[in-house]
Amino acid sequence: MAKGHGDIGGLSAGHIKPRHQACRGFVGTFAAVKVHHTFGAAKAQPCQGVDDGAYPLRTLQPVMPGGRCVAIHLRQECRQVRATQHRFHLMRQRQGLLCRPAGQYTRMHHQAAVFEQGHGLVAQPVQQGGAVWRAEDVVQCVAAALAAYTMCGGQQAQVVVAEDAAGCTAQRYHAAQHCKTLYCVFVFDDSLLPALPPADRRVEFICQSVTELDEAIRHAADRPQAGLITRRGLPQEIIPALASQLGAGAVFCNDDDEPAALARDAQVARSLKAEGRVLLRSKDHRIFARDEVLTQSLSPFSVFTPYKNAWLKKVTPFYLSSYPSERDLPAKLADRPEADRQRMPTAVELGFAPDTLQGLRLPTGESGARQLLADFLPRLPQYKAARDFPALKGPSYLSVHLRFGTVSIRELARLAHEAAHHSDGSDAGREGAATWLSELIWRDFYFQILAHHPHVIERSFKPAYDVIEWDTGAEADALFTAWCEGRTGYPLVDAAMRQINTSGYMHNRLRMVVASFLVKDLGIDWRRGEAYFAEKLNDFDLAANNGGWQWAASTGCDAQTWFRIFNPITQSEKFDADGKFIARYVPEVAQLPAKLRHAPWLAKPLDLLKAGIALGSSYPYPIVDHAVAREKTLARYGILKKDS
Numbered sequence: 001m002a003k004g005h006g007d008i009g010g011l012s013a014g015h016i017k018p019r020h021q022a023c024r025g026f027v028g029t030f031a032a033v034k035v036h037h038t039f040g041a042a043k044a045q046p047c048q049g050v051d052d053g054a055y056p057l058r059t060l061q062p063v064m065p066g067g068r069c070v071a072i073h074l075r076q077e078c079r080q081v082r083a084t085q086h087r088f089h090l091m092r093q094r095q096g097l098l099c100r101p102a103g104q105y106t107r108m109h110h111q112a113a114v115f116e117q118g119h120g121l122v123a124q125p126v127q128q129g130g131a132v133w134r135a136e137d138v139v140q141c142v143a144a145a146l147a148a149y150t151m152c153g154g155q156q157a158q159v160v161v162a163e164d165a166a167g168c169t170a171q172r173y174h175a176a177q178h179c180k181t182l183y184c185v186f187v188f189d190d191s192l193l194p195a196l197p198p199a200d201r202r203v204e205f206i207c208q209s210v211t212e213l214d215e216a217i218r219h220a221a222d223r224p225q226a227g228l229i230t231r232r233g234l235p236q237e238i239i240p241a242l243a244s245q246l247g248a249g250a251v252f253c254n255d256d257d258e259p260a261a262l263a264r265d266a267q268v269a270r271s272l273k274a275e276g277r278v279l280l281r282s283k284d285h286r287i288f289a290r291d292e293v294l295t296q297s298l299s300p301f302s303v304f305t306p307y308k309n310a311w312l313k314k315v316t317p318f319y320l321s322s323y324p325s326e327r328d329l330p331a332k333l334a335d336r337p338e339a340d341r342q343r344m345p346t347a348v349e350l351g352f353a354p355d356t357l358q359g360l361r362l363p364t365g366e367s368g369a370r371q372l373l374a375d376f377l378p379r380l381p382q383y384k385a386a387r388d389f390p391a392l393k394g395p396s397y398l399s400v401h402l403r404f405g406t407v408s409i410r411e412l413a414r415l416a417h418e419a420a421h422h423s424d425g426s427d428a429g430r431e432g433a434a435t436w437l438s439e440l441i442w443r444d445f446y447f448q449i450l451a452h453h454p455h456v457i458e459r460s461f462k463p464a465y466d467v468i469e470w471d472t473g474a475e476a477d478a479l480f481t482a483w484c485e486g487r488t489g490y491p492l493v494d495a496a497m498r499q500i501n502t503s504g505y506m507h508n509r510l511r512m513v514v515a516s517f518l519v520k521d522l523g524i525d526w527r528r529g530e531a532y533f534a535e536k537l538n539d540f541d542l543a544a545n546n547g548g549w550q551w552a553a554s555t556g557c558d559a560q561t562w563f564r565i566f567n568p569i570t571q572s573e574k575f576d577a578d579g580k581f582i583a584r585y586v587p588e589v590a591q592l593p594a595k596l597r598h599a600p601w602l603a604k605p606l607d608l609l610k611a612g613i614a615l616g617s618s619y620p621y622p623i624v625d626h627a628v629a630r631e632k633t634l635a636r637y638g639i640l641k642k643d644s
Contacts, residue, residue, distance in 0.1 A: 181334045183246055184217055186210055187239065188232040188350060199353040201504045201538050202404075205364050208357075209406055211344040212365035217333065220326065225335035230344060236264060240271035246337075248277065255281040257290055257451035258542055285405060286444050287311075287319055287413055290451035293444070300452040302461075302557040307445050308438060320414035360503055362400065362538070369407035372397050380419060383432035390496075390507040391580040396436070397505075399539035402443070413440050446547035449557055456546055460555035467639060468555075470525035479522045482623050483514070484532055486586075489622035491597055492572035493517050495585035502585075504538035509575055515552035516566035521629040523636060526553035554637070562637040565630050572598040588619040 196203065214228040221227075231238045243251055251272060256265065269279040283289050293310050294300060301307035348354045357364070363371050376396040379386075386394030401407040419425060419433030453461060460466050470476075482488055486497035496510035506514075511533075518529045530549040534540050550556025554564075576582055579597035583590035589597050591611035596603045600613060601621055608615065615621050 179250070180332065182329075182332045183229060183248065183334050183336070184227070185229045185231065185239075185242060186213075187235045188230065188345070189235055190233050193232075193350065196352070197535060198351075199356050201356040201360070201362075202540075203350060203352045204347040204354075204356045205362070205400065205538065206404065207345060207347045207350070208364040209366075209368075209404060212367060214344050216366075220330050221333040222330065223333075223335065225341060226333045227336055227341065228344065229336050229340045232345075232350070236267045236271065239268050240275065240277075243272060243277055244275060246334075250278045250280055252280050252282070254284040255289070257447060259454045259457065286409060286447050287315065287440075288444050288448075290448050293448065300448055301445070302449070304442065304445050304558045307448075308441050311441050311444065315413075315417065317414075320410050320417060322408065322410060361397075364406070366406050369398060369401040372401065373407065373412075377415070380436065381426060381429040381432045384428070384435040385432075387435070388509045389575050390510055391576055391578070391584075395508070403539045403541050409440065409443070413437065416440060442547075443541075443544060446543040449547060450543040453557075456550065456556070457542070460553075461550055461557050462555055462559075464640060465553075465555040468636060469639075471523040472525075476522070476524055479623060480518070480524050480528060482620075483518050483522060483524075483529075487620050487623075488517070489601070489620040490517065490568040490572075491579075491582045491586045491589055491600065492576060493568050495582045498585040500533075500536050504536060506533075506537065509571075511548060512552055513566055513568060513571050515549055516560075517568055519553045520565045520633040521568070521624050521626060523629070523632060526550065526555065562640070563634060565633055567626060569599050569626070586619075589613060 193203075210228065210230070218224055218227045229242070231242065239251060242248075251268070253265075256262070265279065265281070272279050288311065290300070293307060293314055295306070295310075301310065346354075347356065362368070373396070376398070379393065383394060383396075386392045388394070398407055398412070402409060402412070416433045416437035420430050420437055422430060422433075425433075449461070450456060455461075471479075483493070483497065484501075486494035486501065488494055488497075492510070493514050496506055496514045499510070500506040515526070515529055518524050519526050526549045530545055533545055533549070534542075537545070547556060551559045554560050554562035572579075572582070573595075576598075577594070579589075579592075579594040582597045586597075589600050589611065592600060592603060592607060592613065596607060600608065600619060601615055603611075603613075613619055
């Protein structure tokens with residue numbers, strides 16, 4: 001939504017109903033740690049690479065003894081979550097660093113560790129056997145497939161579950177390091193698929209990306225018998241059963257901080273544990289996890305700028321480096337069981353409409369992400385100046401790929417960080433890169449907000465704002481429908497809504513404009529808009545979507561001040577001065593002179609006649625007077641001052 005989301009691309013997957021059925025990841029990713037043979041206080045050390053090097057240790061950090069594989073159960077906050085809350089878990093980013101549990105900052109590897117909801121730190125032997133790599137939701141499935149492509153290795157057979165369409169690099173790397181045999185698995189989650197619209201573009205995106213991943217796995221192994229194992233059903237049932245069937249000792253996947261995902265992963269971990277197996281999760285879709293960037297008082301940030309400053313201070317090349325996940329992959333990829341050597345399913349075979357991506361400039365899979373990235377990098381110097389103008393080719397259009405993991409967040413952040421600090425680059429180049437990096441940091445920020453404040457799924461980040469009374473009833477429903485269908489009478493708002501309806505993409509600036517219009521011009525609950533975006537956006541992500549909507553509604557962290565209300569006319573005049581974007585999506589007003597397209601009701605009758613416009617017939621009058629609506633909004637939010 002608003003900040004740090006639409007700028008980096010334009011696709012998503014998610015909610016269908018009143019926004020609560022979001023789509024998110026599967027099981028996290030297994031992580032491996034090297035266990036030291038002494039117990040004591042570690043001294044701070046610099047990082048020296050990702051492979052077999054020294055890893056940073058916090059001063060006075062306890063180091064667990066051990067000379068064998070252990071399973072480490074990470075304490076996580078137990079939260080009550082409705083199982084129906086999240087519908088569609090979309091693919092996670094393909095590459096990522098090892099997840100750090102709360103209070104554990106050591107970056108070591110060579111022995112397996114499982115992070116599981118539960119009881120603190122408990123050592124347990126790791127069973128010898130196979131490793132399973134799994135990907136859940138359709139979206140997750142894509143991720144699983146990709147992740148599986150590079151995950152296997154060590155002394156055991158392992159299952160790698162991919163949560164993104166490109167594959168989980170961290171998962172693959174650690175699995176390959178610690179497992180002898182690796183199976184790659186992708187699960188189409190039946191707790192999510194049935195709730196999605198029949199013509200959901202995200203499903204086709206995932207299917208095509210998973211197909212590419214499967215081909216990449218078989219190419220890496222140089223055997224047609226290798227490849228991705230796909231399943232459809234409930235991950236909580238499929239993964240433990242598949243691990244047992246394959247004789248896997250561990251399952252590797254990406255972590256996920258969404259409440260529904262935490263509950264799911266905990267169930268998978270319990271089922272695996274009951275059979276002597278482990279679930280190992282890695283950080284692979286963000287740069288820093290929930291507890292890696294904190295205030296001096298060790299509390300989470302609630303304002304972006306201080307978070308960004310702390311993020312930039314903490315980041316080093318180590319955090320932005322890639323895992324050599326493909327290095328040991330070919331020798332450890334196992335052949336699929338004969339019954340699983342079928343081709344990847346299509347969207348139609350999953351029960352969805354065909355060709356939903358036809359006509360959209362949205363290349364799929366890792367190859368598609370590479371194509372978009374190659375197109376964007378030469379435009380990076382213009383990013384800061386062009387990103388707010390929907391008629392210009394300003395954004396990277398990589399947001400869908402970030403959402404489904406077909407591009408690495410670490411790679412993008414590394415490119416942005418290096419360009420922003422390149423001494424030989426132009427001022428525009430450095431400024432463009434710094435702005436792009438800032439948008440990528442917004443992703444991490446919203447992830448950690450959701451992780452630490454899961455109540456935002458249902459309520460305002462700021463509890464005081466829950467007292468606001470939104471308009472309801474037949475009139476409000478009619479206004480909401482007009483907003484959804486792009487019939488508000490405000491051309492820029494209508495153009496933006498028609499863009500999302502026809503393509504699943506909406507420019508970031510316009511996400512803020514239409515959100516402000518729904519909440520502060522129409523007086524409608526932000527949650528209704530959030531749910532609509534969750535259903536329509538190709539790049540839907542629960543954390544970013546929720547954060548953006550609460551920003552626009554002034555109910556969230558680092559929110560727009562409530563008495564600042566976007567004027568849809570001035571926004572149109574400023575960011576689409578020539579009316580080119582409006583003309584593309586609202587052809588009814590395209591024949592008007594550019595300066596009149598922003599507010600056609602203000603045009604002279606002769607101008608309307610020449611343009612073939614009959615207000616109220618060919619194009620609607622404004623459904624609300626902005627000036628009047630603004631005063632109502634100020635009064636609506638004014639209750640906050642009375643209560644204080």
